[in-house]
Amino acid sequence: MVVLRAQDASEWSYRGEGAVNLVLSYSGDSPDFIGKVLRIQKTPRNKSDYENHHAALTIFECLLWKDTEDLVASTTREIAEQLYVKHVICPLLGREHVDAGIRVIVSRGFLEAVENNVLRQRPSWRVDAAKVNDICDSVLLISDHSIFPHSMGKDEFCISIELKPKCGFLPSSEFIAEGNAVKKSVTRFRMHQALKQLQGKISQISQYNPLDLFSGSKERIEKAINDLFITPQNNFRVFLNGALIFGGEDANGTVGEEFEDELKNVIHAADGMRTKYLLELVAGAVIKSELLDRLLEVQKLDNIDIEGAIHAYYNIISQPCMVCNDNDEKKLSRSCATLHSIPVKESLKIVKDFLVSATAKDLSMMISFRPRENGDPESPYKVIVLEPTCQSFDFKASFIDLDMKPLKKMQHYYKLDQRIVSCYTKMLKADRLEHSERINGTSKPDE
Numbered sequence: 001m002v003v004l005r006a007q008d009a010s011e012w013s014y015r016g017e018g019a020v021n022l023v024l025s026y027s028g029d030s031p032d033f034i035g036k037v038l039r040i041q042k043t044p045r046n047k048s049d050y051e052n053h054h055a056a057l058t059i060f061e062c063l064l065w066k067d068t069e070d071l072v073a074s075t076t077r078e079i080a081e082q083l084y085v086k087h088v089i090c091p092l093l094g095r096e097h098v099d100a101g102i103r104v105i106v107s108r109g110f111l112e113a114v115e116n117n118v119l120r121q122r123p124s125w126r127v128d129a130a131k132v133n134d135i136c137d138s139v140l141l142i143s144d145h146s147i148f149p150h151s152m153g154k155d156e157f158c159i160s161i162e163l164k165p166k167c168g169f170l171p172s173s174e175f176i177a178e179g180n181a182v183k184k185s186v187t188r189f190r191m192h193q194a195l196k197q198l199q200g201k202i203s204q205i206s207q208y209n210p211l212d213l214f215s216g217s218k219e220r221i222e223k224a225i226n227d228l229f230i231t232p233q234n235n236f237r238v239f240l241n242g243a244l245i246f247g248g249e250d251a252n253g254t255v256g257e258e259f260e261d262e263l264k265n266v267i268h269a270a271d272g273m274r275t276k277y278l279l280e281l282v283a284g285a286v287i288k289s290e291l292l293d294r295l296l297e298v299q300k301l302d303n304i305d306i307e308g309a310i311h312a313y314y315n316i317i318s319q320p321c322m323v324c325n326d327n328d329e330k331k332l333s334r335s336c337a338t339l340h341s342i343p344v345k346e347s348l349k350i351v352k353d354f355l356v357s358a359t360a361k362d363l364s365m366m367i368s369f370r371p372r373e374n375g376d377p378e379s380p381y382k383v384i385v386l387e388p389t390c391q392s393f394d395f396k397a398s399f400i401d402l403d404m405k406p407l408k409k410m411q412h413y414y415k416l417d418q419r420i421v422s423c424y425t426k427m428l429k430a431d432r433l434e435h436s437e438r439i440n441g442t443s444k445p446d447e
């Protein structure tokens with residue numbers, strides 16, 4: 001069995017990270033690791049924000065996932081996470097687009113050495129927020145979706161686009177309180193932008209509309225990709241041969257000659273045209289891959305919204321419902337109370353579906369392209385043609401970041417939802433008062 005030790009750490013370099021995991025790419029020559037990345041769990045420095053990520057499923061989570069093979073028998077959270085992807089997510093999103101990965105044993109020395117080696121490449125706010133969880137004894141080894149396996153010769157190029165689409169539909173649940181009706185016409189993404197701006201998390205509101213990306217319409221998809229490019233935030237990144245060339249943590253969306261230059265070996269077009277053509281290529285691949293149709297179905301497992309699912313959550317944990325307790329009947333939608341008399345089995349289904357949907361609303365897609373030479377033999381990949389340059393590309397699309405969301409997060413989801421709506425509604429009111437003319441042109445519903 002392969003065990004990664006301190007002396008192996010130098011072969012792994014920083015690829016990226018999110019809130020929970022650090023991802024490293026491989027630069028050594030072991031056939032076991034070529035074309036793979038390691039996904040290593042982090043732990044928050046301020047532990048009070050989270051559970052201990054290493055602990056296995058809680059009692060109520062065991063109840064929730066009891067029908068899912070060996071998931072509940074997992075002795076650590078890492079094992080449970082991997083089985084969740086394998087048994088729950090893969091069948092829903094398609095095995096051909098998901099790699100559940102395998103667990104690799106690591107020594108504490110390896111984790112410490114890796115942490116030291118990558119420290120300078122990590123964004124400082126991510127370093128302040130979390131460190132490698134060195135009590136983990138295994139990490140996940142998964143395919144590096146930003147390259148094509150066994151091909152990266154000197155003259156070969158691969159360009160990959162990472163998209164985080166977020167929620168692609170508007171909820172229509174009867175459990176949404178009257179005062180929150182705006183949720184039915186404005187996307188969660190758009191409303192969340194307002195809160196993030198207020199919190200100083202973003203400097204510019206993104207014009208990206210997830211409904212465009214999921215629309216199936218070529219023009220709207222192209223618009224969505226353009227908007228993502230203009231304001232990438234954490235929703236859009238570009239990698240060339242596995243190295244980040246656009247977007248990322250401190251992305252400000254500056255479009256420059258440098259980026260055009262980087263594309264030279266991939267898109268054969270005149271200066272000033274390559275970025276445009278790349279974005280067209282991405283839109284074409286989004287349509288051709290049909291991945292978003294499948295993703296949308298999974299997202300829609302959340303069919304009663306957090307304002308309904310929260311009541312089912314309290315049924316499961318057998319505690320008085322804080323939402324019903326805190327609100328007088330008039331504020332809540334009339335049917336909420338009925339959710340407290342449904343059978344446990346139904347509550348479990350509602351919450352399970354909600355959490356699976358939460359994974360689908362937070363995942364990212366990686367779409368990778370490799371130029372095909374004329375006369376290339378048949379390809380195992382899909383092929384797409386970029387009309388303006390007459391180039392054809394192999395392309396593949398995969399989902400990443402498929403984490404199981406902790407059951408305990410249900411309360412957080414409810415509170416965040418209320419905060420997002422309330423912030424957006426207040427902003428609208430303030431805007432109406434102060435700039436009634438301007439707002440008339442910009443607050444149209446998201447459809």
Ligand SMILES: O=P(O)(O)O[C@@H]1[C@@H](OP(=O)(O)O)[C@H](OP(=O)(O)O)[C@H](O)[C@H](OP(=O)(O)O)[C@H]1OP(=O)(O)O
Pocket residue numbers: 018019020192234358359361362403405409416
């Ligand atoms: O709640 P959201 O929509 O803000 O999503 C969170 C993401 O924020 P975003 O708005 O995409 O920047 C957030 O992303 P960032 O840390 O902001 O890059 C995480 O993905 C978080 O999931 P987890 O806690 O890592 O399991 C995400 O939490 P979940 O809601 O998916 O649990």
Ligand SMILES: Nc1ncnc2c1ncn2[C@@H]1O[C@H](COP(=O)(O)OP(=O)(O)OP(=O)(O)O)[C@@H](O)[C@H]1O
Pocket residue numbers: 015016017018019020021022023037039142143144145146162237362364366400401402403
């Ligand atoms: N299989 C992969 N192939 C190539 N790059 C990857 C892969 N998995 C992750 N990455 C890169 O590493 C980054 C961080 O990974 P990931 O999104 O899984 O972290 P996370 O902490 O779980 O994220 P989040 O904050 O959304 O929960 C990704 O944004 C992506 O750029």
Ligand SMILES: [Zn+2]
Pocket residue numbers: 310311314321322323324325336337340
């Ligand atoms: Zn309730």
